[in-house]
Amino acid sequence: MKQYSKRTALMHWIIFILILIAFYLGHEVAESKDAAGKLAMYPAHFLIGDLILILTLVRIWFRKKDGAPADANANPLLNKAASLTHLGLNLVILATAISGFITVVTSGLLDAFKANDPSLIPDFHKVPAKEFHELFIGIMVLLVVLHVAAALYHQFVVKDNLLRRIMIKRFED
Template identity: 30%
Template sequence: MAGTTHSARYTRVAIVLHWTIALLIIGLIVFGLLMTKEWMPNRFAIYQLHKSFGITVLALSIVRLIWRLRHKPPALPDAMPGWQQRASHLTHGVFYGLMFVMPLLGWAMVSASDLPIPTVLFGVVPLPDLPGLAQSEALEARFKALHEIGAKLFIGLIVLHVGAALKHQFIDRDGVLRRMLPILR
């Protein structure tokens, strides 16, 4: 049964930030999986890109949060059940949390490492270690474990998010997906 259709859309800035961050996160997941494979050539370059994309996600997430706090998102359809509205808000909240926590965990992991391998963002800008972190294998291992758990959570949320968007587009036909797609009006 189709719900109330909402024509209100996210702002262009919100749409660009959403899709840019989404593509970067998908790239981070792919690079994250590839860089751990022994057979992968140019692993060092992939690690550096992974770190560069992660810091870019952090910076863009700051911009996105500021934009979001100043620009109210369009309302969810009136016919959407309350549990789906709560699930939507919770999912978005966890996404925002991960967009901040994951780059910081990665940065903390690199900062705690005792390997003398610098991080150079996009081969140009050196990234300093986070201040106050001791170089410790145990600490690095903790940050790595948390980073891996977060990556798995990110993958699960992406599957849930895409599935829900497709459900709203093709089953509910309530215009939820259209609000964030740059090509559908």
């Protein structure tokens, strides 16, 4: 097997795009001084977080069912680093989504939604799950940067066409 299955590759790119959107919305919500605007943006952030959680589980199942290409490198240490990075990415994506869900449920934010009252938006600095959510986001950013840097290194320095493995388009070679 030279490439990930089409459906695994498709899930990879959809999840990546959703993470970028969730990160942007989360940043906008956190920085906004407009309580009504925050209340309006939260549902989109939550929906995308829920989609990320579900699609990540689906992608993991697809990868398990469809298999994965052989290791890209002959160096066992680099292969182990790649495996641990992929595992870490999956775990931190799931942990981020779950901690976001727990934040919503335990913070009282649902009361603000039910009442459609921005004044009921809680102080998230007092919500432990929010601290974990932010920690997981930071770890995710680091792992994504590592993942992208390694992929670009393979593609442009090693020149082994590693990116072909995760492309949706099928290549013959």
